[in-house]
Structures are given as structure tokens and as C-alpha cells.
Amino acid sequence: MTYHKDLIARTRQAVEADNKKYGYISTFNMPKADATILCDALEALTANLGEMRQRKDSAYEERNKVVSALAKLFPSGIAKTAIEGWSEDWHGCVYIDLPTGQVSWHFREAQAHLFAGLPNYHKKWDGHDTPTKYRRLEALTAAPTGWMPIETAPKDGTEILVWNAVPVGDASGSVMCVYWNCVDRDWEWCVVYSQDYLGGYATASNPTHWMPLPPAPGAATWRPSSVKK
Numbered sequence: 317m318t319y320h321k322d323l324i325a326r327t328r329q330a331v332e333a334d335n336k337k338y339g340y341i342s343t344f345n346m347p348k349a350d351a352t353i354l355c356d357a358l359e360a361l362t363a364n365l366g367e368m369r370q371r372k373d374s375a376y377e378e379r380n381k382v383v384s385a386l387a388k389l390f391p392s393g394i395a396k397t398a399i400e401g402w403s404e405d406w407h408g409c410v411y412i413d414l415p416t417g418q419v420s421w422h423f424r425e426a427q428a429h430l431f432a433g434l435p436n437y438h439k440k441w442d443g444h445d446t447p448t449k450y451r452r453l454e455a456l457t458a459a460p461t462g463w464m465p466i467e468t469a470p471k472d473g474t475e476i477l478v479w480n481a482v483p484v485g486d487a488s489g490s491v492m493c494v495y496w497n498c499v500d501r502d503w504e505w506c507v508v509y510s511q512d513y514l515g516g517y518a519t520a521s522n523p524t525h526w527m528p529l530p531p532a533p534g535a536a537t538w539r540p541s542s543v544k545k
Contacts, residue, residue, distance in 0.1 A: 376424065383421050384430040387412050391474060391528075393437025397422070411437040413474065417452040418442045439472070463525035471496040475508055478523035492520045493529070 386392075392412040399407070402422075410431050411420045420441065423431065444452070469476055473495050481489040497506040499517050510518035 377427055380421070380423050380427050380430050383410060383412075383423075387431065387434060390414055393435045394431050395437040397441070409437075410434065411439070411441075413439075413470075413472075414452055414456055416455040417448075418444060419449045419452055420444070463527055466523045466526050469496075469523075469526040471503075473497070475529055476526045477529060478505060478520050479525040480520040481522045481524045489524075492523070494520050494523070 387410055390412050392410060394408060394410050396407050397409045398404075399422075405425045406422050408425060408428055408431075409420050409422050411418060418439070418441070463479060466478065469478070475493060475495045478492050478494050479489055480492050484490050492505075493508040494505040495508060496503060497517065498504075499506060499519070504517070505520040505523050506517040507519060
């Protein structure tokens with residue numbers, strides 16, 4: 317923006333200098349009136365460019381407020397993602413794990429406060445592009461309430477609650493906090509923080525239903541046991 321203003325100022329100075337010296341505009345080989353019109357047009361375009369940038373920034377801020385609200389409803393986190401050709405100011409990225417798949421949006425550093433309460437995101441980008449992201453968003457339906465069939469549970473390391481249908485005393489089953497994990501080349505529902513010094517895990521032997529974990533109380537956060545230190 318400063319460059320354009322300086323260019324217009326220099327052009328006007330050249331117009332005036334040529335007019336005084338020659339009576340016409342030798343610099344542009346055009347009448348003074350035409351050169352003045354050109355400077356006026358450049359000045360108007362520069363002003364319009366500034367307004368367009370302000371509208372674009374406002375649109376991004378409005379979008380990010382919606383994304384921030386969405387991030388509060390599903391497991392989410394923030395990470396730095398350096399992309400070639402992108403300004404470092406845009407390296408902040410919020411990831412959200414929807415039931416329909418991972419989605420993500422970049423945000424400017426000036427709008428990072430919208431995501432200040434989110435934890436760091438430890439999973440990898442799954443390769444989704446922009447069309448895939450919005451297809452996943454469009455496929456999103458109202459989250460089911462209560463227990464869901466175990467066949468629909470996420471198997472990406474996300475910690476969940478399961479109903480393990482194994483009688484315990486007078487009870488017909490129990491609730492466990494588990495995540496999908498490979499143990500001795502077999503995939504099982506491993507109980508959170510149950511790994512022993514030999515590398516074994518307690519497992520849910522007969523889970524039939526699951527539901528997501530509730531959020532941590534207040535502003536508290538926790539580190540999933542399925543994330544390697």
C-alpha cells in the first residue's frame with residue numbers, strides 16, 4: 317500500500333515538473349489532463365485495494381469465529397504448519413476431528429486468540445484437501461446421544477468410554493476408558509494408562525457400545541495416554 321502511494325506521489329511530481337518546464341508531459345508523452353486523470357485513477361484503485369483487504373480480513377475473522385465454535389464441540393487442537401510460499405503469520409492451524417473425518421483451517425497470528433483455549437494437536441494431517449474438508453463438513457449430522465454401537469467407534473487412538481459386557485459381581489458389565497491400540501500384533505481396546513512394565517495392557521474383552529469422553533472441567537486439559545511422549 318505504501319509503495320502505491322509513493323508511486324502516485326512521484327508520478328504527480330513528474331507531471332508538474334514536466335508541465336512547468338515544457339508545457340506538456342514529456343515523461344508520459346501525454347497531455348497534463350490525461351496524466352492527472354491517470355494519477356487520480358491510481359489513487360482511487362489504491363483506496364479500493366485497502367477497503368478490499370479490510371473486507372477480506374473481516375471475512376476471515378468471521379469464519380474463524382465459526383470454526384472456533386465448531387472446535388468446542390468436537391476433539392480439536394492447534395499446531396504450527398509451515399507451508400512453502402505462505403507467510404509465517406498464517407502458519408497457525410486448528411484441527412478438528414469430526415465424526416466424518418479430520419478437518420482443518422489456517423488462521424492469522426492476529427486471530428490466534430480465538431483458539432487460545434485449545435490444546436496442542438498431536439495427530440498428523442491425514443492428507444485432506446479443501447474439497448474433502450467441506451464434504452466431511454456437509455456430511456456432518458447431529459451428534460447422537462447416549463451409547464452407540466462399538467462398530468462405529470473411532471480407531472485412530474482417540475480415547476473413548478466403552479460398555480464392556482462382562483459381568484462383574486452382580487453387575488452385567490462395566491464402563492471403561494479405552495483406545496484402539498496394537499498389542500503383540502493384535503489390535504485391541506486397551507484401557508487408558510494400564511500399560512505395565514512388561515508392555516502389557518488391560519483390555520476391554522467384550523465392548524458392545526461406546527460414547528465420546530466429556531470435555532475436561534473448565535479450562536483444564538489432559539494429555540491422552542495414547543500419545544507417545
